Every structure is written in structure tokens, then in C-alpha cells.
Amino acid sequence: MSQLLRVQNFLLSADGFGSGEGQSLEHPFGHANPADLGAWAFATASWPNRTDGGGTRGLDDYFTRDYARNIGAEIMGRNKFGPQRGPWENLDWQGWWGDTPPFHTPVFVLTHHLRPSFTLADTTFHFIDATPAEALQQAKAAAAGKDVRLGGGVNVVKQFLEADLVDTMHVSVAPVELGRGERLWTSHDELLDRFHLERVPSASGVTHLIFWRR
């Protein structure tokens, strides 16, 4: 089995936005409320930040527990890594995720502003200035035979879709409209010439969209 590039648990609004306008340290998703988009995931037993032993084990939990399955590396954009723009003023920022990031693999951050790699627990962040194809090649080599997760944000997913590098994509569409922000698509119909699609409504109110390459 060849290595896949997989988008997993990508949170989207009903009108196609993956994050709101005005990202900042205090508001990683801009004006969007992360709970509006991600409550279905936060409620599951397999949500990575859960420590209480509870949570739901229905359909949504299949999606949260698939997040890390057979993943050997992640590619993300700089805006997922942090709120800074332009040259690094210093290297104090090490991501939103504290001492134990939820990736547990090498992570390749796409940026024009390079900085040295660093490791937190079992996650190592590398900073690369590369095309999607080049980044994927590096990530696949680091993944040691496993798949690569495309972590977002919206612009990174769009770039990799345009380069036709995405093999599978799971998007959860929440019943909320954002109106503005980072938009993944006007309609997912744009993708149907290249991907199979299944729409799976969940009891939690979101609709899971599962795409895989034709």
C-alpha cells in the first residue's frame, strides 16, 4: 500500500469557512467560535485532550480515533502553527499546544520565514519553504512508510488540492454560518470530478463529508 496524503477532521462551517476573520493569540480561529465547529469532536471518548475517561463512542468517535491511525508525519501552514506574520521577532513561540503537542510525529510547517527545528515531547517541528510537491516528498520520507496528514489551515489544503496531491479528505460541516474568514470552497461540487464523496449526517448535528480519490 502506498503512502496516502490525508486531510482528517477538518472543521468547516455550513458556508465553507475553516476559520473566521482576525486570527490572534487569543482567537486562533478569528471571529469563529471553535466550539461551534468542533463540539462534535470535543464530546467524543477519543478526543486527544480528554482525560476524564468519558465521552461518546458513536459515529463521531470513529472520526476522532482515525485522526492518528497510521499517520507518520503532518504538513501544516504557518497560520496553523501560530498567529505571527512575517519574519520571526524571536523564537519563543512553539505553537498553541503546550509541552505535549497532539501530533506525536514530525511536523513540517510551510513558511517563507525559516527557523531551526525543535522538539516538544514526541513531536518535532521542521520549518520548510517548499512547494506542495516538495513538502509532501519530505514528509513521506519522514513518515517511514506511514501516511501523511495534511493539517491545514484552509490555504494549505487548497494549495494541495490544486496540486492534486490529496488522496483522502474528511471534512465535518457544522450547522453554523461564519460569513467571512478563510473559505475552503463555495461548493464541494468543485471536487466531484476527482473524488468520490459520501455525506454522512451525525446525531451531533454535523455532516461528515468523506472524499477519496477516483
Next chain:
Amino acid sequence: MSQLLRVQNFLLSADGFGSGEGQSLEHPFGHANPADLGAWAFATASWPNRTDGGGTRGLDDYFTRDYARNIGAEIMGRNKFGPQRGPWENLDWQGWWGDTPPFHTPVFVLTHHLRPSFTLADTTFHFIDATPAEALQQAKAAAAGKDVRLGGGVNVVKQFLEADLVDTMHVSVAPVELGRGERLWTSHDELLDRFHLERVPSASGVTHLIFWRR
């Protein structure tokens, strides 16, 4: 997280039968056609016997790829292991699955007719005469912290449900009636006092039932 006892990908007819009448070497499911019950799983990319690199990656594939996730042992009934009944005439029979069984863990076969353990590839079969609670205790110890799969058949699942030992259960209900054979339930409503239930229809025509303990 404590160890769970999980029923995974249990195939059922619309009228509640897990296998037909008259199991034999040639007909492991009796008069039931396994394809009628399991075609949804056989079509997926993650079906364990698939070697062609193809297959679907939609909703059904989430269920087939969850089959082995975090499983450290399986418990099955003797009728799942083979078509023989009563004392072993000889020890030639080593299961339906050839040289590389799809379990890859210790497997505990419940039977009143003991025989020595044996190993095929990375699966070791143990034969035990035990109550459900005793069998689960042995399987959990062998699973080394991982979950235990309850593999069936129908009578074994019923015994463990009656003993209230099942934590999660995934049943796929196919749009076919068998009329006779091994019946799991008259209605799954019997379980709703103890379990949450989500019903998830799939594009393949089956309905996935996901139960988890209240």
C-alpha cells in the same frame, strides 16, 4: 483508560440472524450467503484479505479499519473456530483462515472440549472451558493493556451481553432476511436500557448500529 470488550463488524440480517442454519465445512454461515451480509466490508480498502490496493474509502472503510485498532486479544466461540461438534476426532483442524489468520493476537476459543494451544503466524489459539467473566479476565491479561474483541458467533455474543460484559458493539445490518439460523435478537430495543445506540445508514445499503454502554 480501562480495557474495553468490543464487538466489531458483527454481520447481521435484517431479521436479526448472524448466521444461517446448517453450518458445515463448505458453508461456514450455513444457508446464509456471506456476501449478502458482508459485501459492504469486502468492498472496502481496509478489508484484511484485500491485496489489490483498491477498494472504497467511504464510511464503511472506517468500520473495517477499526476492526484491529487497539485490540490485544479475541474471544470466540467454537462454532466460529470450526464446523466440528463434540470431542475432537483429531487436531488437524486449525481454523478457517489458512496460515495467516486475520487476528494477529492471542485468541481464546470457548469450548468444553479442550486441546493444546497452537500458533499460526502471529496468532495463537488457546482453548478454554470458562464462564464469560473468566474468559474475559484471561483475555484482558493476554491483551497487555489493549482492548479485547468479542468475535462471535451469535451464542457467544448473547452470553456476554447477558453477563453485562460488553462495552461497545458495532453491528452491520444487511437488507436481507434469513428466516432461520442463529438469532442475536428479536429487536435491538432489548439493549437500549443499557446502551446508547446510533443508527448510521451507509451508501452500501447496510445500516451500522453502534452501541456503547450508558
